[in-house]
Amino acid sequence: MRAIELAAAASAAEQTCIDWEAASLMALPEAHRIDCRCHLGLDADGRSLSTAELTEQLERAQVQEALVAPLHHTEGYRQANPELVAWADADSRLHAMWRLDPNGADPRGQAEEGFAAGAAGLKLHPRAEQFALDAPGVRAALEVVDEQGSFVLIHAGRRIPALGERTIRLARAFPSTRFVLAHAAISDLSWVVEAAAELPNIVYDSSWWNPIDLVLRPANSYIHNGCKCCALRHRKRRRSQLRLSFPASHGLIFAHSE
DSSP: OHHHHHHHHHHHHHHHHHHHHHHHHHHSOSOOOEEEEEEEEEOTTSOEEOHHHHHHHHHHTTOOEEEEEEOOOTTOSTTHHHHHHHHHHTOTTEEEEEEOOTTSSOHHHHHHHHHHHTOSEEEEOHHHHTOOTTSHHHHHHHHHHHHHTOEEEEOOOSSOTTHHHHHHHHHHHOTTSEEEEGGGGGGGHHHHHHHTTTOTTEEEEOOOSOHHHHTTSOTTSEEESSOOOOEEEEOOTTSOOEEEEOOSSSSOOEEEEO
């Protein structure tokens, strides 16, 4: 009996999600949409996402393009990064982010390799790779990002000490780098918003499970499900440079060729 009740509850929850998704899509205006934070490949915990699965999700959500990064690899990203770039090169809807571990050898060289391979920007995950944002390797990699006038997506979920303070320092030191703080910078929610208000190169990815937390952010600071007017440039090999514009009135991301 208990199993039947659980199955019924799961079915009802799934239908609620389907109904909510349909209603949400109907409310969106027509646009060319880009998801700024997706993942591909195999994760250290055994979960995986293929390009076919991701593109099916994007199509269902009426999203035309996505920035993608490798999932967590305990052995590093020497194989995962080029593999992801190859997947992105094979699908015009995908743009690769080069995932970098600043604890590894030659972080600057890693970043240079990523841009040379055709990556759009960098992905840093301080908790998974166990580093602090004031580590020398972080600054070495960001020097390359700043030279490229590109962006870095930083995982900013729970349990990342001094994320806000250190990001502020980095944003001031590297003004040509756009810092995208994932998960609404929830690890430093009470501090980072006000301190970053005068830094236009800091924006927030709003993929977070608790929407109440998101209302504490300035309405014009989101780029993923809520937004800020800004430019996020990235290059892809054999393609024109793109400007990704994040309009202030809704959560859509438009792509314009330059």
